[in-house]
Amino acid sequence: MATDSRTRMVQSAALLLRERGLSGTSFRDVIEHSGAPRGSIYHHFPEGKRQLVREAVEMSGGWVGDAIAHLDESGDPIATLHAFLGVWADILRASDFRAGCPVVAVSVEANDDEPEVTEAAAAAFRRWTRELAAGLERSGMEAEGARRLATLTVAAIEGAVVLCRAERSTQPLDDVGAELEASLRAALVSA
């Protein structure tokens, strides 16, 4: 039970971060959202908010990284791309365009007081890029090109999600997805 309540707090932090950002998410919000008893959050996260946020970013980074690795087993980078675009479109629509990526939320308020939070965000972006690049290499691309195209994919999808939230529409994600698919096809044909 102790572990469950701790995990719930980390999950709540991730869900709140993606809607409200780093400054906009307080310990009190996480307590309310997770239904955890007030004292327990200090017990579970003795280093305070930065520890909770770091773990929320690590959990999100792990989930997405594992999902990419799992999808990649299909051996079809285009299918992996579309699975991702579909998940994002669902999150955006289900949240009425309020929810984005908690890793981006943390990165745009990066400051020197919380280097471990920024480092966790960087590790998440690196893992996603590495998993995508590994799939492209298995499809025949050379390492350097695969890394660059994987970085474009992560950056463009994250950027498109930001545009979608502002526009309250999935159109930017649809446009970026079509362009990324074209880039992937061109790279895989010449690989």
Added chain:
Amino acid sequence: MATDSRTRMVQSAALLLRERGLSGTSFRDVIEHSGAPRGSIYHHFPEGKRQLVREAVEMSGGWVGDAIAHLDESGDPIATLHAFLGVWADILRASDFRAGCPVVAVSVEANDDEPEVTEAAAAAFRRWTRELAAGLERSGMEAEGARRLATLTVAAIEGAVVLCRAERSTQPLDDVGAELEASLRAALVSA
């Protein structure tokens, strides 16, 4: 003088937003940063923080939009791309990777209380996309493809800036720039 002090407040808001985000930027921060007298901010922005933030987003959107339109006069979309990548790399390095895009900062904390702020962010992204697409069309691309490639460019550069801040490195921007240049070249050759 009154106008200058008002403009300074809007500029300060834009500079603070790109480092601290929406929740992390208060009226008090803007007063301190701009050196404006405390009372004057309520005089100039009777609607409060949302008005100041909206104007900061509009100013940033206008600057960048005008810059793209001006660069595009060269008639070389690749040169426009590199000019942008260069400006972003300079901002990231000069701020020790603390500063990003104020329009992104506002978009990731979008909420229903401040629809006009979100709308200003959407208008900025749309203007940039439209200016880039216009340049691509002048170089011979058809409208639909130009719009999609322009959206990819805006989304990927904004996403790359977020990755750069987390990684404290311009490598993601360099990688994304190389991929975008390849996409532009391919699109312009077949246009």
